[in-house]
Amino acid sequence: MSLNQAESNLSNSASFRISPLICLTLLSLYIALTIPLPFLAKVVASPVPPALLWLGISIGLILLSGALSERVILTDDQIKVTYPRWFPKFFRQGWELNWSEIKDLKMRTTGQGGLVYYFTSKSQEKAYLLPMRVVGFARLLKLVEIKTGIDTSDIRPLSQPWMYLILLVFTIFLLFVDAWTIVNALTTNLIT
Template sequence: MPSNVEAASDFEQSSCSIFYISPLIRITLILFYFALTLPLPFLAQVSSTPIPPLLLWVGLGLGAIALYGALSERVIVEKEKIQVAYPVWVPRFFRKGWSLPWQDVKDLKMRTTGQGGIVYYFLSQSSDKAYLLPMRVVGFARLVKLVEKFTGIDTTDVRPLSQPWMYLILLGFSLLLLLTDVWVIWTAVNLGKI
């Protein structure tokens, strides 16, 4: 884990740091999505559902694009502000993003989630808004050090929301579910049902 001095010197060399969602999280959630939805068009074809399989394939594709867009979030840290942004192809009505100047940060408040986890919000001085500190990014410890550097807020106790082992377990179960999906689809095709 880099020290404050290392994080500051890395930042000064580039004047802008960009943090992306962890590839482990992205791969796991995309795989989980496909493991849950892939059998639906095949099941629609062998059952008497009123929804045509083609419509399900289109919906599955649109859902995959939406999920990929949501997972394309990036945190941009500059000398004057922190910003959460998405690629230009992601519509603003779907994922908006936000920007907060460092001088406007009043505090970093901890909140508990419904599942018992802990998240942190930036509180703004100029408005009543709270901005969620992104916690699933690669280099989270470095991001927290930059927040401390630019705001002066003590971030010693700020920890990531979830540990990598949680996503590794979900990845394992997603792979098992996907293998089951493949077996069911293969069986249905070989029995002449599709």
């Protein structure tokens, strides 16, 4: 895609969402880790009632879905990260930054050894995390480069799709173990 084509594509706005593979994997992992808990709580006569666990799991699933509903919107004037209106702002707040305010993209190392990038503003008040798990990340970088003049050729996604595929495969295995656990919990509960 030429620079003129990319600029004309940005003339209205461009929108990017978190990858469906990432959403599916993280939601499935959450379900696999939490669904057996109410069944096991009943079998072991836990002081925490299963209904309370179901309520907590449901709230957690809603909040995780909201966090995974992040959208990155690029317009002629700015880049912004938004979340659905129903999603509580005290969990994750969106942000917006005018193209003219962006000074640089600074690299930082994560605790796990990965690399993330932050937009720094000319006012140096805050740093804004470059969203790296979106569908069309290469296109996002190209548009950022066009609007800011910052070289983005060395920036790579934080994690590759194959990593999430491996996690999804293991999550599916975990769901089978969960099904076995739930069946055993239910049959044990019926016997006693």
